[in-house]
Amino acid sequence: MAMTEITVIDSATFRRVLGHYPTGVCVVTAIDQGAPVAMVVGSFTSVSLDPPLVAFFPAKSSTSWPLIERAGKFCVNVLGSDQRLLCQQLSGKGEDRFSGVTHRDSANGSPILDGVVAWIDCTLDAVHDAGDHYIAVGRVMALEAETPGKPLLFFQGGYGEFNPLV
Known part of the structure; x- marks a missing residue:
């Protein structure tokens, strides 16, 4: 087997090229020492159907x-296209990120x-x-599609929504 040359990829090029692939925006939440994080x-991404991972x-x-x-457990919250401000609030720094954020506890x-x-x-x-x-691999214990709507997407450094082709 022939040796192949290892190419060095700079991080700016890596981000620029992969920025052409849209991603959904999620908030992973948990409770640590009684406080939401x-x-x-x-x-x-989904990993496996059996078991659900x-x-x-x-x-x-x-x-x-x-x-x-x-915490050893978490909830992945798929944000809607109308939740960009919530995304920005929860991605900020500081202890008051959950201030005014309404939520309920999962099982x-x-x-x-x-x-x-x-x-x-x-x-x-x-x-x-x-x-x-x-x-980080999570074993799915429960899941639900909550609100009809479009997911929040991140693409080329900005937020947007998905508009399906008819």
């Missing part, structure tokens, strides 16, 4: 991820945000190392 992610990819630099990991005890398109309630099944991120 949240992390906005654009890297969420999903995954998201927290940065190793995230300050919210250790709290969610410690697992994680926050389900009001007005989301769908939610997926999980227990943490596995965490894998992946470069400057982790791969």
Whole structure:
């Protein structure tokens, strides 16, 4: 087998090229020491039907991820296209990020945000190392499509919505 040359990809090029792929916007929520925590992610995917597994990819630099990991359970909230301001609020810094954010508890005890398109309630099944991120795998315990509407998308540095072709 011939040796192949390793190409160095700079992060700006990587972001620019992958920015051409739209992603949905989710908020992963949990309760840590009695207080709600949240992390906005654009890297969420289904993994397996049997057993039902999903995954998201927290940065190793995230300050919210250790709290969610410690909780051992979380809820993935799929934001609607009308929830851009909520996304910005929950992605900010500070302890008052949940100020005015209405939610209810899932059966697992994680926050389900009001007005989301769908939610997926999980227990943490596995965490894998992946470069400057982790791969967090959740075992789905319950899920529901909540509100009819369009999901919030992130594309080329901005937010938008999906308009299906007829």
